Amino acid sequence: MSNEPGDLSRRRFLELTAATAAVAAAGGLLPRSARAAALPHLTPANPQAKALGFVENTAQVDQAKYPSHKTSQDCSNCTFFQGAAGAPWGPCAIFRGFAVPAKGWCSAHATRK
Numbered sequence: 421m422s423n424e425p426g427d428l429s430r431r432r433f434l435e436l437t438a439a440t441a442a443v444a445a446a447g448g449l450l451p452r453s454a455r456a457a458a459l460p461h462l463t464p465a466n467p468q469a470k471a472l473g474f475v476e477n478t479a480q481v482d483q484a485k486y487p488s489h490k491t492s493q494d495c496s497n498c499t500f501f502q503g504a505a506g507a508p509w510g511p512c513a514i515f516r517g518f519a520v521p522a523k524g525w526c527s528a529h530a531t532r533k
């Protein structure tokens with residue numbers, strides 16, 4: 421292999437391309453919906469989810485335990501939901517590293533203004 425200027429710039433280009441692909445694969449450059457698809461789904465069995473009364477469907481909320489819950493509240497209209505409009509699942513700022521269902525609910529729900 422020679423060390424001609426063209427070889428160095430080609431090598432540098434290949435290094436940058438590989439670095440960019442690594443960042444994209446880690447999710448940094450992927451659209452929000454693609455990142456949500458790559459996240460594991462939160463389940464009610466998760467200890468943090470349990471602590472916040474998370475359910476996969478807002479209709480399943482125990483009203484006796486959460487009397488201020490309204491069936492109109494779900495993840496899709498929560499300020500912490502980071503999924504795209506209409507997406508069935510999306511990231512949540514409270515449960516980092518997981519996707520939550522648009523129809524889900526937890527006691528941290530705060531209606532998006």
Ligand code: SF4
Nearest residue numbers: 495498501512526529
């Ligand atoms: S904080 Fe909001 S978006 Fe996250 S799980 Fe609870 S209700 Fe859903």
